[in-house]
Amino acid sequence: MNAVWLILFSVSIVFAICTGNLEAFTKSIFEGAKSAVEVSLFLLGIVSVWMGITRILEDSGLIYRIAHLFKPVISRLFRNIPGDHPSISAITLNVLANLFGLGNAATPLGIKAMQELDTLNEHKGEITFEMMIFIVLNTASIQLIPFSVIGILASYNAANPAGVVLPVLIATVISAVTALLILFGFRKVLK
């Protein structure tokens, strides 16, 4: 992240100087700060709601039942998560929310999953392989039906807005599997 950030910022500033976009660049810094506040405020509400709901799931023991139910599937991919660890249910709920396109629920549940995965982390501050699998799954967008895309296409009178469903599904599956293969490939090469 350090290298990406350093390069992006340096290139931007050099470009702003060369092209004379200095005013726009400076303004954009404050705009970025503003949208970080806006997104955080939005997340504050929605994350708190889902933390409340997952606390009920924990206190009632339901979350451990969900973990137990999905353990066979999840532990195929996440080899180092022990038995009925609550991270399994958090991961499961995040994946299900992503599949059904419930982005507002997926992010808080993903945050919960990351916290649970961090309880298994022996070197705090350093990412574990399990966390990497989880994040790669989330950056690969495993949504079944792209509702917002269909909505935009429909509002501009496309002949068949739902026609994108199949290509999106094929592209999603191929790229999610490829992403995981790349991750496992990196581990193998770097080991």
Added chain:
Amino acid sequence: MIEGINYLSLLIIPLFILFTIWYGTFKKVRVYDSFVAGAKEGPGIILSIFPYLLTIFIVIKGFQASGAFDALRNGFYQLFSFAGIPIEVVSMAIIKPLSGSASTALFTDIVKTTGPESVATKMTAVIMGSAETTFYVLAVYLGTVGIKKTRYLVPVCLTADFIGIVVAVAVVRWLL
């Protein structure tokens, strides 16, 4: 069919909440107090994510405003011009991993200017549906637990994004 699935996805959260609170009550959990105790964690989480979000957002906005984004897009367009890829697709490929709201705005603009049946619309629609705002996901999830050493995660995500876009373009060529 789509309406049915759409309705199902609207139904899923209310039903899930209803089931959760009744299951809790059945297990003698004081659901109100439990919810409050959980919600109390929210502000702490957001506080730990906020600096990461801020750091990512300012650099992305700056990248777009400085003209570097346009230069990168034109560069990539020249590079891939032999493959006959519309320039809109190149824009989307760069903007999608960086910003969710900007990519939605861009997609709407592409549909408006090139028409809902154009190749550019079809390709960007598939990218919109099959790619994710990688840097936002990274900022939020890494920020939550304060990860500083990300090992090889970022290169993996960027390679995966690139391949995802190639796949999206190939699928549209093949199917539509």
